Amino acid sequence: MKKGLIDVISLGCSKNLIDSERLLRRLSAKGYDVRHDAENPNGEWVVVNTCGFIQDAKQESIDLILQLGNQKKTRKIGKLVVMGCLSQRYMDDLKAEIPEVDVWYGKYDWKDFIDNLPDKNDKCSDNPKDWERTLTTPPYSTYLKISEGCNRFCSFCAIPIITGRHTSRPIDEILEETRRLVEKGVKEFNIIAQDLSSYGTDLYGHHALPELIDRMAQTDGVEWIRLHYAYPSDFPLELLDVMSRHDNVCKYIDIALQHISDKVLDNMHRHINGVSTRNLLAEMRKRVPELKIRTTLMVGYPGEGEKEFDELLDFVREQRFERMGAFAYSEEDDTWAAKNLDDNIPEEVKRQRLDRLMELQQEIAYQRNIEMIGQTVNVLVDRVEGSTRIGRTQWDSPEVDPEIYVDGSEADPGEFINVKITKAEPFELFGELV
Numbered sequence: 001m002k003k004g005l006i007d008v009i010s011l012g013c014s015k016n017l018i019d020s021e022r023l024l025r026r027l028s029a030k031g032y033d034v035r036h037d038a039e040n041p042n043g044e045w046v047v048v049n050t051c052g053f054i055q056d057a058k059q060e061s062i063d064l065i066l067q068l069g070n071q072k073k074t075r076k077i078g079k080l081v082v083m084g085c086l087s088q089r090y091m092d093d094l095k096a097e098i099p100e101v102d103v104w105y106g107k108y109d110w111k112d113f114i115d116n117l118p119d120k121n122d123k124c125s126d127n128p129k130d131w132e133r134t135l136t137t138p139p140y141s142t143y144l145k146i147s148e149g150c151n152r153f154c155s156f157c158a159i160p161i162i163t164g165r166h167t168s169r170p171i172d173e174i175l176e177e178t179r180r181l182v183e184k185g186v187k188e189f190n191i192i193a194q195d196l197s198s199y200g201t202d203l204y205g206h207h208a209l210p211e212l213i214d215r216m217a218q219t220d221g222v223e224w225i226r227l228h229y230a231y232p233s234d235f236p237l238e239l240l241d242v243m244s245r246h247d248n249v250c251k252y253i254d255i256a257l258q259h260i261s262d263k264v265l266d267n268m269h270r271h272i273n274g275v276s277t278r279n280l281l282a283e284m285r286k287r288v289p290e291l292k293i294r295t296t297l298m299v300g301y302p303g304e305g306e307k308e309f310d311e312l313l314d315f316v317r318e319q320r321f322e323r324m325g326a327f328a329y330s331e332e333d334d335t336w337a338a339k340n341l342d343d344n345i346p347e348e349v350k351r352q353r354l355d356r357l358m359e360l361q362q363e364i365a366y367q368r369n370i371e372m373i374g375q376t377v378n379v380l381v382d383r384v385e386g387s388t389r390i391g392r393t394q395w396d397s398p399e400v401d402p403e404i405y406v407d408g409s410e411a412d413p414g415e416f417i418n419v420k421i422t423k424a425e426p427f428e429l430f431g432e433l434v
Contacts, residue, residue, distance in 0.1 A: 001042055001043070001044060001075055001076060001077055001078050002033075002042050002043060002044065003044050004032060004033055004044060004120060005032070005033045005034075005035065005042070005043040005044055005045075006027050006032050006033070006034050006035075006043050006044065006045040006046075006047065007034075007035050007036075007038045007041035007042070007043035007045070007046045007047070007077070008020050008023055008024055008027075008034060008035070008036050008037075008047045008049065009036075009037055009038070009041065009046065009047065009048045009049065009064065010036065010037060010049045010136075011048070011049060011050055011051045011057070011060060011061050011064065011084070012049075012050070012051025012053065012057055012061075012084070012085065013051065013053070014143040014145075014190070014192050014228075015143075015145055015148075015192055015193075015194070016049055016051060016084060016085065017136065017137075017143060018133065018143055018144075018145045018192075019049060019083075019084070019107075019110070020036065020049045020136070021036075021133035021134050021135060021136055022130075022131070022132070022133050023047065023049070023083075023110060023113075023114070024036060024133070024134035024136070025128050025132050025133050025134045026111070026114045026128060027114065027117075028126075028134060029126035029127065029128050030114065030117055030118075030119050030120055031119055031120030032117075032120050034134070036134075036136045037136070041068070041071070041076075041077055042076055042077055043077060043078065044078040044079070045078055045079050045080075045081060046068055046077045046078070046079075046080050046081065047081040047082075047083060047113070048061070048064060048065055048068065048080075048081070048082050048083070048084070049083050049084040049110075050065075050082060050083070050084035050085060050086035050087055051084065051085055051086060052084070052085035052086035052087075052088065052089045052090070052158070052162055053085065053158065053159065053162075054327075054330055054332070055330050055332075058086055061084075061086045062086070062098075065080070065082055065094075065098055065100075065101065066098065066100075068080050068100075069098060069100030069101065070100075072100055073100070079102040079103070080100060080101050080102050081101070081102060081103045081104075081105070081113060082094070082101050082103075082104050082105070083104075083105040083106065083107070083110040083113070084105075084106075084107055084110075085107055085162045085163075087104050087105065087106055087107075088106035088107040088108075088162050089158070089161065089162050089333075091104055091106065107162060107163065131169075131173060131177050132177075132180075135181075135184070135186075137398070138382065138413060138414065139184070139185045139186070139414065140185055140186060140187045140188060140380075140413070140414035141186065141187065141188040141190070141380075141398060141414075142181055142186050142188070142189060142190070143189075143190045143191075143192050144174070144177070144178070144181075144189050144190065144191050144192065145169075145192050145193060146168065146169055146174055146191060146192070146193050146196070146199055146209075146212065147166060147167060147168040147169060147193040147194070147195070147196075147198070147199050148163055148164075148166075148167050148193070148194065149163040149164045149165050149166045149167050149194060150163060150165075150166050150194040150195045150198075151165055151166045151195070151198065152195060152198075152231060152233075152269075152271070153269060153336070154258075154268055154269050154270060155267065155268055155269040155335060155336040155337040155340075155341070156268060156298070156301065156329065156332065156335055156336075156337045157332070157335060158332040158333070158334065158335055159194055161334055161335070163194060165202075166194070166195060166198050166201075166202055167202060168198075168199050168200050168201070168202050168203045168208070170203060171200075171208065171211065171212050171215065174212060174216070175215060175216065175219065178216055178219055178222065179219060182219065182220070182221035182222060183221075185414070186221075187221070187222070187223040187224065187380075187414065188223060188224040188226070188380060189216070189222060189224065189225050189226070190226045190228060190397060190398065191213070191225060191226065191227050191228060192228045192229060193228075193229055194229060195229065195230075195231045196209060196227060196228070196229055196230040196231070197209070197230045197231040197232075197233070197234060197235050197236060198231065198234070199212065200212070207234075207236035207238070209236050209239055210236055210238040210239045210241070210242045213225060213227070213239065213242050213243075213246075213249060214242045214245075214246070217242070217245075217246035217248050217249050218246075222248055223248055223380075223416070224248060224250050224380070224394060225246075225248060225249045225250060226250040226252050226394070226397055227239075227243075227249075227250075227252065227253045227254065228254040228397065229254055229255075229256065230253055230254065230255040230256075231255070231256070232255055232256075232257055232270075232272050232276075232277055232280055233270065233271040233272040233276075234271075235255075235280060237283060237287070240283070240284060240287040240288050241287065243287075243288050243291075244287060244288050250394040250395065251288055251290040251291045251292060251394060251395065252291070252292050252293075252294070252394060252395050252396075252397070253284070253291065253293060253294070254294040254295075254323075254397065255293065255294070255295055256295060256296040257277060257295045257296070257297060258270060258296065258297060258298045259297060259298060259301065259304075259308075259312060260274045260277060260278075260311055260312055260315040261274065261304070261307075261308035261311045261312065262274050263303055263308055264301055264303055264304050264308050265277075267301060267302060267303045267337075267341065268298075268301060268337075269336065274311075274315075281293070281319060292322035292323065292395040293319075293321055293322060293323065294321070294322070294323035294324065294325075294397070294400075294401070295321055295323070295324055295325075296324070296325045296326065296327070297312065297316070297324065297325075297326045297357065298326065298327060298328070298329055299312070299326060299327075299328055299329065299350060299353040299354050299357055300328045300329040300345045300349065300350030300353060300354070301329045301337075301345075302329070302337065302341040302342060302343055302344065302345070303341070304345065309353050312357070313356070313357065313360060316357065316360055316361060316364070317360065317364075320364050320367075320368065321361070321364065322365070322368050322395065323365075323395075323400075323401055324361045324364075324365075325400070326354055326357050326358055326361070327354070328347075328350035328351060328353070328354045329343070329345070329350065331343045362426050362427075363426075365402075365426050365427060366424065366425070366426040369402065369424035369425065369426065369427075369428075369429055370424045372421045372424060372429060373421050373422065373423065373424055374420070374421065375420070375421050376418055376419065376420045376421075376434055377393045377394075377404075377418070377419055377421065377431075378393065378394065378416055378417075378418060378419075379391040379392065379393055379404050379406065379416065379417050379418070379419045379431075380392055380393075380414070380415075380416055381406075381409070381411045381412065381413050381414065381415050381416075381417060382398075382403070382413055383413055384412070384413065387407060388405055388406065388407055389405075389406045389407075389409045389411055389417065390403050390404070390405055390406070391403065391404055391406065391417070392404065402427050402428055402429055403428060403429070404419060404421070404428075404429045404430070404431055405428065405429070405430045405431070406419050406430075406431050406432065406433060407432060407433075408432055408433040409433045417433060417434075418433070418434040419431035419432065419433060419434060420432055420434050
């Protein structure tokens with residue numbers, strides 16, 4: 001155990017990561033040595049920022065807490081702190097089951113941990129703003145959270161239970177953070193929220209996402225802006241005009257559609273039907289011809305029979321999504337679906353449907369990549385392996401989308417290069433420097 005060291009371990013999504021980065025910044029301001037996601041934590045304090053969204057993520061969080069609890073018994077680590085979505089949702093149960101944890105916090109009250117820590121020395125005068133962070137991503141790229149919470153209340157989703165109502169950050173504050181990050185060398189901004197589409201409705205009484213992105217795009221030094229987690233119902237179409245107008249707004253959007261069957265969408269409380277979904281996608285591609293869409297779909301939801309699943313397969317064949325993920329329905333505690341719908345589709349059937357859907361998408365993704373052969377694209381280099389540069393285009397979000405392997409370049413990570421695509425695989429591209 002190392003005195004004065006605090007290890008912060010972040011689990012789950014990029015929204016969680018930002019909270020961990022804010023925590024790291026405040027701990028540093030108090031004079032503590034901090035590490036993020038250490039492989040072998042040995043701090044005087046170890047903080048775990050948990051995920052509580054789906055069963056697998058919850059189990060990962062619990063397993064790690066138990067592992068660290070055992071390390072605490074052997075004095076490899078000092079005190080153990082747990083915060084985040086899992087503890088927000090199951091605080092009382094967790095306290096009773098895992099007494100090895102010294103302090104529990106939820107998703108929003110973790111700042112009390114910092115307030116309760118003494119300054120490490122008498123010269124600590126740093127007082128960071130609430131949004132300031134210690135970046136754990138590459139220095140040229142970051143996530144930027146513009147709102148918290150969700151008002152949609154889809155019947156299967158626990159996010160509103162965990163995060164509460166939708167709350168937007170003020171535009172001026174986001175722009176100030178953007179400028180500060182540019183000064184530190186950030187070029188790529190991945191905009192995130194539980195519900196991008198509703199941004200600003202609580203603060204300004206209207207959809208303010210188009211205005212925010214328009215102003216961000218005019219900020220000197222912002223090279224790429226990429227949009228994640230839009231909602232299809234009540235989508236602000238003016239955003240597409242902003243995307244089309246600015247070269248540095250990536251022609252990419254992550255929008256979870258979940259399904260296409262009217263019956264299933266109604267059971268999901270998605271506030272949209274199949275016709276409106278198709279119309280929205282058509283309008284997106286019409287206004288932004290270069291647009292590549294990432295979506296997420298769900299199989300095995302209560303009420304999804306073979307007819308509804310076949311309809312979903314036909315929809316995917318028709319739309320030929322450039323990027324798509326999928327998962328099988330898993331009942332979440334306290335959601336409307338858990339209370340009112342019978343999860344009676346066998347797990348084997350769910351798995352078979354998921355496999356069929358992803359096999360179809362793999363072939364579509366491969367064909368989409370083949371269509372890119374011969375094109376010249378701008379690539380942001382992420383890493384170097386021997387003589388090969390590995391990076392992404394504007395259509396590829398970090399960690400989830402395809403990468404491009406390029407020979408013949410001496411660019412460093414964070415630099416842009418022009419690349420001609422020469423070869424394609426289902427989830428990777430290969431090219432040569434232009």
